[in-house]
Amino acid sequence: MSLLRQGRSYLIVGLLQLLLDWAVFVLATAAGMPAAPGNICGRVAGMLLGFWLNGRITFADANGQRLGWRRFARFLPLWLLMTAASTLLVAAADHALGLQHAWLAKPLVEGGLAALSFVLMRWVVYR
Numbered sequence: 001m002s003l004l005r006q007g008r009s010y011l012i013v014g015l016l017q018l019l020l021d022w023a024v025f026v027l028a029t030a031a032g033m034p035a036a037p038g039n040i041c042g043r044v045a046g047m048l049l050g051f052w053l054n055g056r057i058t059f060a061d062a063n064g065q066r067l068g069w070r071r072f073a074r075f076l077p078l079w080l081l082m083t084a085a086s087t088l089l090v091a092a093a094d095h096a097l098g099l100q101h102a103w104l105a106k107p108l109v110e111g112g113l114a115a116l117s118f119v120l121m122r123w124v125v126y127r
Helices: 003-030 037-060 071-095 100-127
Strands: none
Touching: 003 037, 003 100, 037 071, 037 100, 071 100
């Protein structure tokens, strides 16, 4: 697998995930949900899309897609750690700066976690 091809694909999938995650977060919190559960709702939506696309496209190999329960079992603990970090940071932004600033901070938080996530996904989940 070409690291460059995987990186490019991961970036495209990540942008789609981020868009969905952020939209769900904004809609949920604008409807009155607190920032922490709203962030988790957004991350769940993004996670479902991202796990599927990364397994089918980004980390697929000559043998085809890399999905299944075994990979999901490796994926879930990493996702939970990233979600905990994201939720703490977004909730802190909401608490310190207000909801609209948390909306703006979320893409920055997720972008910061993306590089670490790529390394972990490549060598732990989709190996």
